[in-house]
Amino acid sequence: MSNADLITLPKLLARVPTVVANLPGLIKGSKMSKTSDTTKPLGLALGIQRATEMNPNGVAVLYQDMQLTYRQFNAWSNRVADFLLSMGLKKGDSIAVNIENRPELLATVVGAAKIGVCSALINTSLRGKVLVHSFNLVQPKAAFIGAELVDAIEEVRDELELAGERFYCWADTNTLEDPSTVAAGYQNAAEVIRDCSSENPEQASRIFLNDPLFYIYTSGTTGLPKAVVFTNGRWERAYGAFGYAAVRLKKHDRLYATLPFYHATGIVVCWASVIAGGGGLVLARKFSASRFWDDIRKYNCTAFGYVGELCRYLFEVPASPSDRDNNVHVMLGNGLRPSIWEAFKNRFGIDRVVEFYASSEGNAAFTNIFNFDNTVGFSPISYSIIKYDKERDEPVRGKDGFLVRAGKGEPGLLIGQITAQTPFDGYTDKSKTESSILRDVFEKGDSWFNTGDLMRDIGFRHAQFVDRLGDTFRWKGENVSTTEVEQILDAAPGVVESVVYGVEIPNTNGRIGMAEIRVDGDHQQLDWHAITEYLKGALPHYAVPGFLRIATQAMDTTGTFKHQKNKLKEQKYDPTLHDDPVYVLLPGETCYQLLSREMFDAVERGDYRF
Known part of the structure; x- marks a missing residue:
C-alpha cells in the first residue's frame, strides 16, 4: 500500500464541497440503503x-x-x-x-x-x-x-x-x-x-x-x-x-x-x-x-x-x-x-x-462516493477488519476469546455485522449459511458474516481490497471454485488426482487457474488434445486451468487430507523453483503444451494476453 492511498482529514475536507452539492441524493440514498x-x-x-x-x-x-x-x-x-x-x-x-x-x-x-x-x-x-x-x-x-x-x-x-x-x-x-x-x-x-x-x-x-x-x-x-x-x-x-x-x-x-x-x-x-x-x-x-x-x-x-x-x-x-x-x-x-x-x-x-x-x-459493502483513487470506497454500515492467521487459515482470537481488530493499513479479514439493517439472507443450503457466520466475535451473542476477503483500513471508513481467502479465486471477472474444477479435472483422461489453485501472472487482474495433477503413466504419453477438449467442454472458459503441473512425487496434504496449497501458489509455474514439468494452455492455442524456459520468459514479460 502506498502512503498516498491513505485518507487524511485534509483530503476528506477537500471533497466536502462536492458532497454538499449532492447532499439531497446522498441523504435519500443513505436512508434507502x-x-x-x-x-x-x-x-x-x-x-x-x-x-x-x-x-x-x-x-x-x-x-x-x-x-x-x-x-x-x-x-x-x-x-x-x-x-x-x-x-x-x-x-x-x-x-x-x-x-x-x-x-x-x-x-x-x-x-x-x-x-x-x-x-x-x-x-x-x-x-x-x-x-x-x-x-x-x-x-x-x-x-x-x-x-x-x-x-x-x-x-x-x-x-x-x-x-x-x-x-x-x-x-x-x-x-x-x-x-x-x-x-x-x-x-x-x-x-x-x-x-x-x-x-x-x-x-x-x-x-x-x-x-x-x-x-x-x-x-x-x-x-x-x-x-x-x-x-x-x-x-x-x-x-x-x-x-x-x-x-x-x-x-x-x-x-x-x-x-x-x-x-x-x-x-x-x-x-x-x-x-x-x-x-x-x-x-x-x-x-x-x-x-x-x-x-x-x-x-x-x-x-x-x-x-x-x-x-x-x-x-x-x-x-x-x-x-x-x-x-x-x-x-x-x-x-x-x-x-x-x-x-x-x-x-x-x-x-x-x-x-x-x-x-x-454478503452484507458488507463499500462505495467510492468521495471519488478517491485506489479504494473500494466508504462504508456507512457496521463492519470490521480482523487479524487473520493465513497459516492456520483462521481468524486470530485474543486471550479473552474474542477476535482482534487489525490496525490501520494492516491486511485483515473483512466481516460484516448481522443486524436488521444489514441482514445475511443466506443460501438455499442452510448448513452453508451457518458456516459463513462468525459468532461471539467481539461480545457474547453477536454474529458477523465472514466475507472471505482480505482488506485494509486506509482511514475514515475507507478500505482497500487485498486478496481473496479460501478455495475460490477470481479470474476474468468470475469466481472460480477450486473444488468444482478439481471434480472435473479428476475425471479427465489419464488424471488420477488434482489440486487446483489460482496464481498471479504479470499484467493481469485476478488469478489464473493452475493445477497440480498426478497422472497414470508417463505424462508425455497422455493424449493432451483429448484432455484439452474435455476440460473446455466441461468447464466455463474462465475456469479452464491455464497451467497444469505434473506431480512427480506424492502430493503434500494435511492431517485431515487437505492439500497444501500455499507452497504450490508460491512456486507457481516457475521452472527455477521446482523440478516438476508444467503444461500451459497459451492464448489462442487449442492444446496444452510443455512449458519451455522461453515460454516462461515470454509469459513473465507479458507477451501473451491471457
Missing part, C-alpha cells in the same frame, strides 16, 4: 413503475437497433407477469432464466418480479452437470430459455426436473416485432404473452423487504454453485446507495453495460443506477474491446459498468487520438487495478470512478 421496514412496498417492480411515471417516453433500453421507452418496456414486462399469473405462479415461486444479455432477459426478470416470483439467473457459460445442478437446485416452476442457449439445455434436458410443457423459449430476434419460431419442445414465449394484459399488476404493490427477487449463483468454496437469495430489500438498498447516493445518473444519461446480467454487478448495481434516474440502459450481448468505444459514441453513452479485467483489456488497446472522444463522465464497477487507475482515468477522460465492494450474498 438502511431500510428495514418490512411493511413498505419496494423492489425492482416498483422501481421500474416509478421510472415509467417519471420518464414514460424516455429511452429505457437500447440493444443493437432496438429501442424501448419506459412505457413500452413496462407494458412488455406486465404481459410477462400476467402470463405467469395465468400459469398459476405466485409470490415465492421461482423460474429458471437462461438468456444472454438482451431485452428479453430484462422483460422476463421484471415480469416475474411484478408478481413476487424469483428469477434464478443461471450463468450462461454453464454446461453439463453444473448446469443441471444449478437448474434443479431452485426447483423452478417454469424455465425461460434464450434460443442461443437451447443446445446447452438440450444436452441435459432429461436430467432437468421440470415438466416439458413448462419450457419457454425467446427466439434470438427482436421478439416484439418478430416472434419467429422456436425449437421443438419449447413454447414460444413471445407468442404466449402476446394477448396478455399490459397493465401494472396489483401484486407489484405487495412486494416487501424480505421477498426474494433473484437467485444469483456463487462458486463458494465447497464445490458446485450455491444459489444466493437476493431479496427485493437488498435491491432497494443498492437502488438507493448507487442510484441516488453514488452514481447519480439523470434522464438524459445512458449507461453502457457489457457485463453478464446473471451477475449482481450488471443486473443490480448498473441497472438500478439507471432506473433511479430514469435513464437509458445500453445493453451489449458480450464485451468487445475493439467495439467498446465505438458503441459508447454510437449510443451517446455517459457512463459504463466494468470489472477490473474489462478495464485492463481496454487499456491494452493501442492509444488513439479518439480515446477522449466520448461523453462518459462516470464509470461504475469493481476491480480496477491501482497500477492503471489514474492512467485509465486520464487517457479516456473519466471524471469519476465509482468503485465498490459487495458480494451477492
